[in-house]
Amino acid sequence: MTGGTMQRTESLSPQGLGAALELQDVTYRYRTGRGQVTAAGLGPLDLRVAPGEFLCVVGPSGSGKSTLLNLLAGFLRPQTGDIRLDGATVKGPHPRLTLVQQEAALFPWLTVGGNVSFGLRGLSRAEQARRVADALALVGLPEMAGRRVHELSGGQRQRVSLARALATRPGLLLLDEPFSALDVNTRARLSSELLEIWRAQGITVVFVTHHLEEALELGERVVALRQGEVALDAPTTGVSLTDLQAALG
Numbered sequence: 001m002t003g004g005t006m007q008r009t010e011s012l013s014p015q016g017l018g019a020a021l022e023l024q025d026v027t028y029r030y031r032t033g034r035g036q037v038t039a040a041g042l043g044p045l046d047l048r049v050a051p052g053e054f055l056c057v058v059g060p061s062g063s064g065k066s067t068l069l070n071l072l073a074g075f076l077r078p079q080t081g082d083i084r085l086d087g088a089t090v091k092g093p094h095p096r097l098t099l100v101q102q103e104a105a106l107f108p109w110l111t112v113g114g115n116v117s118f119g120l121r122g123l124s125r126a127e128q129a130r131r132v133a134d135a136l137a138l139v140g141l142p143e144m145a146g147r148r149v150h151e152l153s154g155g156q157r158q159r160v161s162l163a164r165a166l167a168t169r170p171g172l173l174l175l176d177e178p179f180s181a182l183d184v185n186t187r188a189r190l191s192s193e194l195l196e197i198w199r200a201q202g203i204t205v206v207f208v209t210h211h212l213e214e215a216l217e218l219g220e221r222v223v224a225l226r227q228g229e230v231a232l233d234a235p236t237t238g239v240s241l242t243d244l245q246a247a248l249g
């Protein structure tokens with residue numbers, strides 16, 4: 001583990017939503033159709049992310065970023081080691097964490113509000129309505145609950161996708177290239193909005209991106225993956241673009 005990340009308690013909001021994440025000796029190797037283990041995958045990986053920390057993960061295509069996110073989200077189970085969220089092993093999709101993907105996967109037959117409340121079944125109608133309103137306000141779409149998804153721009157769809165994730169009040173927000181399909185200006189606006197939300201909510205964030213500059217601008221800390229292993233893990237204040245490029249080879 002590097003750089004004092006577990007001491008960063010000052011970014012915790014009073015709500016203290018952020019979860020602690022810990023990966024210990026995690027490996028995952030893909031198998032061929034015949035069940036033979038390949039060299040492709042991830043690990044062995046040790047990583048700790050402190051409550052309320054904003055970690056960016058970068059790496060070239062095939063370096064293991066999606067594998068890492070799928071492991072963190074509980075969609076894949078590690079073949080060795082342990083992934084713990086607030087001390088408890090992640091054994092599958094977990095209510096304290098949520099994943100926002102590159103393309104907003106919204107249900108076209110539901111309204112914006114219906115999409116945002118989708119993960120809130122089981123809560124009272126009043127609580128669902130409150131959370132939908134709060135989440136849409138957080139992403140800057142306060143009046144959009146009744147709108148149809150097909151009426152939205154790409155940036156608005158991604159905002160709704162983020163609102164849907166935030167409405168579940170996650171402790172850990174996983175983001176997989178969430179803005180890469182958007183134009184440069186929308187991307188910059190959404191990035192700064194995400195930072196504001198993170199500061200206000202104190203959520204732990206793991207943000208995967210191809211863009212090294214984006215990682216350095218957004219994250220408090222950056223992990224660079226290369227062929228499934230950590231090539232660099234450091235606070236972004238102490239890393240230059242050249243350092244990152246050099247680490248990735």
Ligand SMILES: Nc1ncnc2c1ncn2[C@@H]1O[C@H](COP(=O)(O)OP(=O)(O)OP(=O)(O)O)[C@@H](O)[C@H]1O
Nearest residue numbers: 030031040041059060061062063064065066067068
């Ligand atoms: N379903 C799969 N079966 C076999 N190998 C896989 C599978 N998915 C990924 N891999 C391999 O595992 C390694 C890591 O892939 P992964 O998708 O995690 O990389 P990535 O960094 O997310 O790439 P990209 O940026 O292109 O999405 C690569 O060598 C890839 O070819």
